[in-house]
Amino acid sequence: MDIIKINNITKDYGGGRGIFDVSFCVKKGEIMGFLGPNGAGKTTTIRHLLGLINPQNGTATIKDMDCFKSADIISKYLAYLPGEISFFDNMSGNEFINFIAKMKGIVDMKYVDLYKDKFELDANISIKKMSKGMKQKLALVVALMQDAEIMILDEPTSGLDPLMQNRFVEIVLELKKRGKTILMSSHIFEEIEKTCDRVVIIKNGKVVAVENVDKLKHNKEINYEIEFESEEICKVFIKENPDLNAKIRNKIVTISYSNDINTLLKILLKYSIKDLNVYQKSLEELFMHFYGGEQK
């Protein structure tokens, strides 16, 4: 059953900005990744789901209720983590949590303590004095404390350190087990790879692809930067391995490679190497590599 349904939504802000004919669905119990470069229209799409803006065309529904007209009813089932966080900064963290809990009608506060512990958040200080990471943790606690059946998380781990990012992944996996429906945007591949069932990719306001994460994993390409001892070796390497499509720049050779790393290492062993760097392509790079062709 589709919980979140977006059908042919258009919101044209002029000058090519906005979203155009966006459609996708999120099934019950599914974790959907929402990807796209900055300014692609992720936030605009999410605003439609929250009932903050009216579509010019098309419909957005959650549990078959219109997102704009029934925003107040939907909010009983929906938790939202804003991408840009702005609180009531004259409060302390705890005051803010209690205030939103009251406004949302949350009685059972067990999840507040649970997530405060998990994120190691000391919410007793004034929001004004909090660092960016602390504010993000506070926003996460506020979003998760409702234990809502549907969650929309806009860049949930921005500003968090790697340890906390991992902890967030654990939490999402646990939520998934409990059957929550989640739509989340992210720029971090690992996060999406480990948690999401499917991803929807948006670019220039249009949906480029809706894809299973498993399929993308297989196509995962990695960039290798190899520095050889000398330019001669470098040239020999390129000559002997034309199928690797290597690019050369100041003795440094760059290869994009998606097959088994052992094969590559065996080839490289034949040459005298000074340095080897491995770069994972960013999510956007990765996806645009596959779907960029249709766009141009």
Added chain:
Amino acid sequence: MINWTLFKQEIKNNYRLTIIFVFILILYTAIIIAMYDPQFASSLEQMSQSMPEIFAAFGMANISTNLTEFLINYLYGFLYLIFPIVFIILVTNNLIVKYVDKGSMSYLLATPNKRSKIIANQAMVALFLSFIIIIFLTLFCIIIGEILFPGDMDIKGLILVNIGLFGLWTFIASLSFLSACVFNESRKSIGISVGIIIYSILVQMLSQFNDKLDFLKYLTPLSLFNSLEILKGDMKYILLFILLYLVSVGFYFIGIKVFKRKDLSL
């Protein structure tokens, strides 16, 4: 129309500002009451006769025969207008404009409350705090007036005039509310409401400055509140301040309607 959790929180956020304004206004009121002294009143009168236009522009044209009239002459034309306006603009900014501009409104709208309820609640907070101010002022005037000059105050008249004055404040509050509902950027919403209010005050001052400019009073909403005529019990002026209340209700209604439907980039 009211969400008590939010209402209480907003009172908590804004009570300090309210106390400051009550304090400022009471201070000025105390000074003016202290100046009410037959001899000093006559010297003020002499001053006003020497430069009648200036005094008239600030709404202090009339010679007072009792304490209530004296207060109306020296407070209601300017001080009881300017300070509440500043207060209302600051409070509207705290209650609506800031939230929309900075995006924290999204937290309020992500609760199981209709937009109209949230925004109406904020309007009620602003009105409630203004009401607190006028209650303090009225009580202060009556109590201090009765202590210092027993029997010299037309208390019923003062209350009636203050009901009218609150009509004017409500009108200003509804105007800044409407502006905050229509515009998303604080620059615009504050700019437009402040612009209209400054225009109204200037036109009001000009219209009182000179008889030839008297027609200007039709171009400013502020002339709908005429404190001295209300004190005299003139039915026409009582109906005019009731009109202020009615127009305010209209502004609130339109503001809520607009806010309910508009796109919010939060």
